[in-house]
Amino acid sequence: MDELLEQFLIEGPEQVQHAGEALLALEGRPDDAALVDQAFRAIHTLKGSVGLFDLPAMGQVLHVAEDLLGAWRDGRRALSRGAVDALIAATGQTERWLGVLAATGGGLPADADAVAADLVSRLNRALDGDAPPSAPIQATDIDTAWIEALFRDRDLAPARHPRVTALRYVPDAGCYFRGDDPVAFARAVPDLLALRITRRDVAAPVAADAYDPYACDLVVELLSAAAPEVVKGPFRFVPDQIQLLSWSPPPSPSAPVPPPALAEGPRSLRVEASRIDALAQLVDELVVAKNALSDLAGQMADGLAPQAAAQILGDRQAALDRLVARLHRTVMGIRLVPILPLLRRFPRVVRETATALGKEVDLAVDGQDVQVDKAIVEGLFEPLTHLLRNAVDHGIEPAAERAAAGKPARALISLVARREGDHVVIDVADDGRGMDPVRIRRAAAARGLLPDRMLDALADDQVLDLVFRPGFSTAEAVTDLSGRGVGMDAVRAAVGRLGGSVGISSASGQGTTVRLVLPLNLVLTKVMIVTVAGERYGIPMDGIVETARVDPDRVFPIRAGRAFVLRDTAVPLLSLAALLGLPEEARADGGPCRAVVARMGGELVAVEVGAFVGRRDVVLRPLTGLLSAMPGVLGTTLLGDGHVLMILDVPGLIAAAPSDTAPVGQGAP
Amino acid sequence: MTVEVVGNVIHLRGVCAAEDAEALLSRLQAAPQAEIDVTACRHLHGAVVQVLLAFRPNVRGMAEDIFLRDWVIPNLAAHR
Structure with missing residues (x-):
């Protein structure tokens, strides 16, 4: 991508952000000249940058927006709600276009000219000041x-x-x-x-x-x-x-x-200079450590006693270990970015949605000092947008209903991120009508999500969780169903891909809170490395309850499968080789059977492996392309010796296995 | 009679014509919290739809009429 464009794509969104924030704030403080000035400068800068590229549609919109802001700044025109709306729409569109530019590497969508013409005419109407600002009906241009x-x-x-x-x-x-x-x-x-x-x-x-x-x-x-x-x-x-x-x-x-x-094209990252300095310093220390090794090599060539050499080598290796660990932590730290800029994009989203629906909604955002992995910040925009739109559309009652319930006409949604240990917790809370478990039960029953018997057994808070089921919300009957449901399964899936979880709680009449819990960084996973049929595989430690060595005499057949008793509980024993479709290896006679005990749903299940190799912290790379659809594999990681290690998702592997092979796991007869 | 009140539920039945908008409006004014049942409804005149859009009562039931069920009722439920 062109270097100039690259720079523009970094700075553009920031300018849009400045302008958008100022415009939103203007609603509350219409007399604040500093805000008009801030918006003007941001739009002016944007317009200047756009002029460097062949983007006439974007240029026109920004040009008229600048004119309008200039007229306000000089007092030639008075601020009006319609004009602010038009400007916010223009900044929103500019942001969307910037997103498209980043994705395509420099082209606007085909409808850009028509969209631009519409925005320009809206802005011009506001600039002329006489026509009513919201008159899309009379608009003769193509909207x-x-x-x-x-x-x-x-x-x-x-x-x-x-x-x-x-x-x-x-x-x-x-x-x-x-x-x-x-x-x-x-x-x-x-x-x-x-x-x-x-x-x-x-x-x-x-x-x-x-x-x-x-x-x-x-x-x-x-x-x-x-x-x-x-x-x-x-x-x-x-x-x-x-x-x-x-x-x-x-x-x-x-x-x-x-x-x-996300997957393609270069991604850029802005990093504080001090963090780069820290990295540079670490690299200097690494050079020193490397030189120390060269010294040692020289001494050994000169006839240093092997014993002494081994000791010195051990010391230097330990020093190198510490350095590499620090280097890793520092690099991980660079990937951490503040979450606040992401959250600040949402007041505009909420406002656009609320305006379209004729509701008055404020969004309060807080997430000072919370930093998370860049990949998580990038993956959160979609699900959060969805949650906030849902909250405005379905959670917040129409003004009349709010008044009847004694609530203020302006609804409040809060979007708060905070850090808890190794996780970041994000709450999206509205003060709307809340969700009604009775109606969700009814809808779930109507859709046959669960048998009635199981539905009756669910507690009310578990019933709310049903909205995350795929298929819960497909059509009209649900959209007015006390609040939520449209596409919530997509939200859960998106957050799940980031290694997080979503929960929901609601008090009828008082509002609904959706809570996302995400890891601070995606990257380090503790795995246990095992061998099966001579191949090495990794199993995430957090899925492992324990490891067991079982005397073959204690393994007894059950129907077509096998099981053993672990502290008074019968645990089914599956063969990992069979699950993976590998040839079964013959166990050395009389040797114990080695098994990894994992939890699947509420049950324990044991998976037989060839040998335990050890534990490792690894950088888990999710599978991409065709492989990403493969069940039972979480991702891969590169081992120190250059081998690629597959990280297995044991419950997924068992679930994906054809039912006749899964429980069999035939060992040597 | 196509607008019929049963308890707190206003049933719209059969073909609801323009005249029914008036009847629906007065029922809704008398009982703003009433729910609307469209199960037995075969057509909703624009004037009736407009009353429902303006007052936004809860609309329930799957209309027999496919056009209403698939295209019109969702507009009354999902406020977009």
Whole structure:
């Protein structure tokens, strides 16, 4: 990648962050000139940098945004809520574009020009100051953001729907009196892919006693796989009230593929200078240690007695050991980055979501001094975004319901990270309506997630955990189900990939808290190295309950399998060689059978191995590409002698084994 | 009669036309906490949908009508 662009991709997001923070703060303190100034400078810098590249869409948006901020700064225009909204949308879009640039190495998505045109017109309206700021209905330019949002919300695959027809129908207020029924029109559209019916202005309060159901205030947005002429059919009497567009999804970045930028392409890391100095110092010491070894080699050549040589060598090796350990710790430390910059990106996400839903939500963020591995910070953005959107959408009640419950109209979500021992704990807590275990039970039963008998036996807090099950939330019935559920299984999977866990707790009427617990760094894993059929494998120590040497006489057959008694408990004994599909090795006659006892679910299970080699701290590398789908293997690590060691996931291996081979493990008869 | 109140539940039955919006509105004003049951519903007129969107009562039940069940009811439940 171009060096200039690389630099821009590091600094760009920081400028966006500065601008976004200032704009958000402006809501609370609209008279604070310093905030306007901060936003202006950030946008100005961004615009300057963008000018270095061929990114006209991004340049236009930033240019108008700068004009608007400049007008505020000089007092030529007064701040308005709509204008702040437009600016926040512009910074949000800039951030998304920066993400795309990083992923593609320098190209904007195909719809960038249309999106930019929409933003520019919104900003211009705010700059002109006369038109009402939120009037997307009158907008004559092509506004495609809603299409994209609809497309994404329905999880449509760009590959399967390369071209869709999008129609937006804004019936006029008197349409019911002419006998128009917008819902019936939508019903008549063939090959429907998505349908969204909303109020024209979701944020507008509803006057309960003076509401007029016959003043139509609906907006109907739909996507269809049929051709535009066909889709238009039902709306032929209201041509002036529809917007019709044939639309193609942008090539990829918004497609639901796993983030490619993580695995490919260079990644950069900003490091404090003092940490580099510490590293440099360590390297100096390593050079000294190496020289000491050269000295020793020289002395030995000159006839140093082997005994004395061995002692000196031992000393120097110990010194080298300490140095390498320090070097490792220091390098690991460099990978640790503060979590706060990540968390600070979310107030904007929450605000965008809340505005779209017509809710008032504040996000309080705290995570001062918490540092975690860079890979974890990178992997957390998606799941946290999901959790926060869920909280705003489903956790927080509409204003009327909050008022009825005696809660303040502005809801509060807190996002707090703190360190606990070797872990970082992140809480996402809202003060919304909470989750109702009764309704979750009902939905779980309706979906057949668990047999009724087991469902009845679950305690209420365990019932909440069901929302993380794949298949719990697939459709409409669940979305209003007291709060949560949409895609929570994806959150659990994402956090699981980072080596963490997710839990949920909720008090009905008071709110819901989702807690993520993650390791501070991904990298060091304690493993036990064993041999099977002459090959070495690693088994993570935290999965091992104990190791056992069992006299072959104490192993007894049970049905097709084997077991032995370990402190009054019968433990099934499986053969690791059979699980791995390796040839069985003959055990030396009369020698004990060596087994690793692991916990699988609540049960103990023993796995027979050839020999124990030792314990090691290893850097676990997850499998990539085709191998990543292989069950039973957590990853690999490089041993000191250059061999690659496979780290096994014993429970996964047993679960993946065909049922007839798993319990057999046939030893020599 | 397509708007029918049973206890704290307002049932919408059959084809709910524009006139039913008025009836639904007055029921909702009388009992803001009422739930709406759409199990037996075959069509919802735009005016009825608009009342449901404005007052956002809990909507429950799987409508018999496939178009309503798959496309319209989710809009009433998921507020997006």
